[in-house]
Amino acid sequence: MPVGTASASPLPLSLPAAAPVQAVAAPAGPDPVALAGLPAAIEEARAAALSGAGGPPDPAxxxxxxxxxAKASAALPPAYRRAVAEPLVRTLDQLGPGGFARLLREDPDRQGEARLLLDVAQAVLQRGEGHRARATAAFQEVVSDLYEGFLSAEDRRGVKPPDHGVVPPLVRWGSAETGPYTWPATATxxxxxxxxxxxxxxANASAGLLAWPALAHETAGHDVLEADVGLRAQLAGAVRDRLLGAGIAPAVAGYWAERIDETAADVLGVLNMGPAAAVxxxxxxxxxxAAAHGRAALRNVGRAEDPHPAxxxxxxxAAETVRLLSFEGAGRWADRLVAEADRDLGRVWLGKTEVAPAVVKASAALVAQAIARTRLxxxxxxxxxxxxDWRDRDEAVVADLREVVSGRGGRSGAARAGRAYGGGAYAAHVVAAAVYEAAGGGVAPEAVMDRMVGVLAAMHGKNAGWRDAAARPPSPGAAAPAPPRVA
Known part of the structure; x- marks a missing residue:
């Protein structure tokens, strides 16, 4: 099943290594910590979810x-042809027409093996055939940045290469019903x-800005958790031990530990995108x-059978993970995020246990500390x-990029963004800047998102791992990968 809201040889980073970025004054736009624009951004995301937009139909x-x-694979970079397109075609050839028909017949709801194969196929087809080219380039840039940012980080020096995942994930556009999700490399x-x-x-190719920070949860979260053998189990143990050691009830400790996939992915998302991931x-x-039930509120009940916490x-x-981050405004952001969550506070059930609000908050803080700071x-x-981690230099880059995604900066804003790129701006900074700008309320979220996608697509055009493939369109007679030899 996909996971969602779900020795490395990575492609080159999208932008050059960072020179130190000097702190900059806050941009002229409204303060994002006030979250004055959050209701409008929520409504924009709700409307996108209800739009009914879907991805291209699967080949029948x-x-x-x-x-x-065979044709679409020629438009991918060599690393993706080797890691994705060619092995997928070999698998398809091993199935043959009869096996493919049987696979579809045995998974009529497209929840298992058929969904996996078709999702991987759509990732190749959508990129190779130019589906929503601008938005797809932006999407791919964010995912590549988040994946490489963790697995190739300078601070990872001295840590063995990850056990799974050769290249950053490939992306696809799907149905509104499924939401954001990932098939980790262990599944593909x-x-x-x-x-x-x-x-x-x-729908999120052109609307629903608030879906984009979820990519930090999926890519820097789920896909990273699957990359290192033993990491998930060690994190679950660390969470359980920290909670029990603090006197938290075993039922609550077990609830958090048993949902380590989603819990750790939330923490990793914030470590990689800062407060924007929490917003x-x-x-x-x-x-x-709101789209499903008509009420724009956080659920207070986490069902026992649901792998996601309440x-x-x-x-x-997420708020308590923000509090741990290494930038000056972390505490202010965390306090504001806690207050925002408090607006939806009611009777809280974690599994079959009703938990006092103070215990929910205390346990969340302990879980954040255990996941972020336990040596593993x-x-x-x-x-x-x-x-x-998210540091003052990240906030400085985001401040520069806000001038671009808001449209306030004009040509001078573009120049500032150019300087920021040279100083180590990455795709995660662009998404964070867009979320900050929309949360501040000075610019409509749809306008911010359009500019965000444009900046990300331009960054992707400079990505060395994709640039040569983009310049080489698939040839009409592109040869398919050779089928495997059968003894």
């Missing part, structure tokens, strides 16, 4: 899928593929709940926050 026959994959290995696949609803989490959950618990967890054997004795 083996022959159509095989032919299109079932079809011979050596990269994860990350999906966003197709996105609160806003996106409210938007999706929305409210996740909001407090899977990381050669390093803690996750030693590998990825």
């Amino acid at each position: 026959t083996f022959a159509a899928l095989r032919a299109r994959l 290995a079932a079809v011979g593929v050596k990269a994860a696949v990350v999906s966003l609803p197709a 996105g989490l609160v806003g996106y959950f409210r938007a999706m709940n 929305d409210l618990a996740r909001a407090y967890l 054997p899977a990381l050669e004795g390093r803690a996750l926050q030693q590998i990825q």
Whole structure:
């Protein structure tokens, strides 16, 4: 199943190594910590979810899928042809027309093996055939940046290469019903593929800004957790031990530890994108709940069978992770995020246990500390926050980029963004800048998002790992990868 809201040889980083960035004054726009624009951003995300937009239909026959994959794969960089397209075609050839038809027949709801194969195929087809080219380039840039930013970080020096995942995930646009999710590399290995696949609803190619911070949860969260063998189990143990050691009830400690996939992915998302990831989490959950049930509020109940913690618990967890970050305004942001979550506070149930609000908040803070700061054997004795953190220099870059995504800066804003790129701005900074600007309320979220996508697509155009492939369109007679030899 996909995971969602779900020795490395990585591609080169999207931008050159950072020179130190000097702190800059706050931009002229409104203060994002006030969250004055959050209701408008929630409404924009709700409308996008209800728009009904979907991705391209799946090819209906083996022959159509095989032919299109052969042609589309030629538009991918060599690393992705080797890691994704060629092994996928080999798997398809091993199935043959009969096996492919049987796979679709046995998974009529597209929740298992058929969904996996078709999702990977769509990732190849959508990129190779130029579907929503500008938004897809932006999407790919964010995912590549987040994945490489953790697995290739300077602070990872001295830590062994990850066990899974050869290249950053490939991306696809899917249905509104599924929300953001990922197939980690450990899942795509079932079809011979050596990269994860990350999906966003197709409506979010042009609307629903608050869905984009969820990419930090999916890519810097789930896909990273799957990259190092033993990491998930060690984090679950650290969470359980920290909570029990603080006198938290075993039922509550077990609740958090048993949901380590989603819990740790939330923490990793904040470590990689800063407060914007936490704002996105609160806003996106409210938007999706409004779309589904008519009320823009965080859920206070976490069902025992749900692998995701209750929305409210996740909001407090994200806020307390922000409090741990290494930038000057972390405490102010954390306090504001806690206050925002408090607006939806009611009786809280974690599984079958009713938990007092004070205990929910205290346990969230302990879980954040355990995940971010416990030194782990899977990381050669390093803690996750030693590998990825949000610092004052990140806030400075975001301040520059706000001038661009807001439209306030004009040509001077573009020049400032150019300087920021040279100083180490990455795609995660661009998404954070857009979220800050929308949260501040000075500019409509749809306008901010359009500029964000434009900046990200331009950055992707400079990405050395993709630039040569983009300049080389697929040839009409592109040869398919050779089928495997069968003894």
